[in-house]
Amino acid sequence: MAKKKVLLARNLPEAVIARAEELFDLTVREKTQPMTPSEMRSGLAIYDGMMPSLGDHFSADIFNEFGRPRCKILANFGVGYNHIDVDAARAHSVTVTNTPGAVTDATADIAMTLILMSARRAGEGERLVRSGAWEGWHPTQMLGLHVSGKTVGIVGMGRIGQAIARRCHFGFGMEVLFFNRSEKTVDFPAEQVADLVDMASRCDIVVAATPGGAETRHLIGADVFAAMKQTAHVVNISRGDVVDEAALIAALQAGEIAGAGLDVYEFEPQVPDALRAMENVVLLPHLGTAAEEVRTDMGMMVLDNLVAFFEGREPPNKL
Structure with missing residues (x-):
């Protein structure tokens, strides 16, 4: 069975990347700045799942360009998800998860x-x-x-x-x-x-x-x-x-x-x-979770959410 195509919108600690490469047909975005609207739209069309993070504003306008996008899950990196319009995502059959607990x-x-x-x-x-x-x-x-x-x-x-x-x-x-x-x-x-x-x-x-x-x-x-x-x-x-x-x-x-x-x-x-x-x-420059073991735990939670979704199970941290 072909691996699912997944985009990580930011680079993550090495242990997370290594596991993600084993699990998925992985693309890691090189930029550290938030995704542009065009990047978000193309991501919804190209990938089976994405990991957005703070600043990636998946608004209703972004989703409204699609009926049912190819991307069916946004596995958010972070506990806060106010940058994602969860209602709009659901309306377009896109599941949204986050990473509580680890942070x-x-x-x-x-x-x-x-x-x-x-x-x-x-x-x-x-x-x-x-x-x-x-x-x-x-x-x-x-x-x-x-x-x-x-x-x-x-x-x-x-x-x-x-x-x-x-x-x-x-x-x-x-x-x-x-x-x-x-x-x-x-x-x-x-x-x-x-x-x-x-x-x-x-x-x-x-x-x-x-x-x-x-x-x-x-x-x-x-x-x-x-x-x-x-x-x-x-x-x-x-x-x-x-x-x-x-x-x-x-x-x-x-x-x-x-x-x-x-x-x-x-x-x-x-x-x-x-x-x-x-x-x-x-x-401070948004240091809230800036410890390597914490960011690794968060990344692993993202992967757990993606794996569960693609296996047809309820993601542990579905919103």
């Missing part, structure tokens, strides 16, 4: 990295040392926010939100509040708050960990920043447009909040000059 701990670790870097002014301090302008230790140098024992508010209490909350509570003795669109029961001390603005007013740190998409776009905006303490920090490891970037910049410039830690951006990879110019903002 949870790595993304939660990056959230903690940003919490600590923002609160303790680590990015600013590192730049000071590199500049050669550091004059040595003194008692009032670069005083930041002590994280232990403070209150954290988690926006979105899914797998990643819970992993962040556990780290905050058990690792730093923090009080955990959370805002979630549905009722959520968790197995550690945490209080669900019905109103996001109310929660923000009570927190020292607010962390965005909710899925992206139309329902959460600009969920954290001017009203949330206005309610926060002037000593508070906001962290985003979810999707860039969950935070209203213009409102965040305005809040930082006005001193409404003390700082921010960002791993994602509203118009990624574009980062506003205003954010890059501020010393009290930590900026």
Whole structure:
């Protein structure tokens, strides 16, 4: 039986590529930038399955050029899939899968990295040392926010939100509040708050960990920043447009909040000059899952989804 034709839209760790080459008639796209509309359209026509990722915008318009495309599965590399119109895919008999679970701990670790870097002014301090302008230790140098024992508010209490909350509570003795669109029961001390603005007013740190998409776009905006303490920090490891970037910049410039830690951006990879110019903002290049073993696990989940689909089984992570 001929191997299925599969396109990987980005290169992946060696172990994943080796397994994929054994399983499929494989094409690995050489570019690291998102697929262009023409690449997506030709992919739907040429391949039996594809692995898209962040930035590959499979919109309804892309699907609408086909009745039933040859490509019958989009095995997304990543837990977030708001770049794929899943309803449009289903309407054209295309299955969509993702890679939950594998990303949870790595993304939660990056959230903690940003919490600590923002609160303790680590990015600013590192730049000071590199500049050669550091004059040595003194008692009032670069005083930041002590994280232990403070209150954290988690926006979105899914797998990643819970992993962040556990780290905050058990690792730093923090009080955990959370805002979630549905009722959520968790197995550690945490209080669900019905109103996001109310929660923000009570927190020292607010962390965005909710899925992206139309329902959460600009969920954290001017009203949330206005309610926060002037000593508070906001962290985003979810999707860039969950935070209203213009409102965040305005809040930082006005001193409404003390700082921010960002791993994602509203118009990624574009980062506003205003954010890059501020010393009290930590900026990371979307490092959420950037550990080799994590990316390997994610890639293997993509392959598991593809294998199950082509064997006529339900993919483990079908959306």
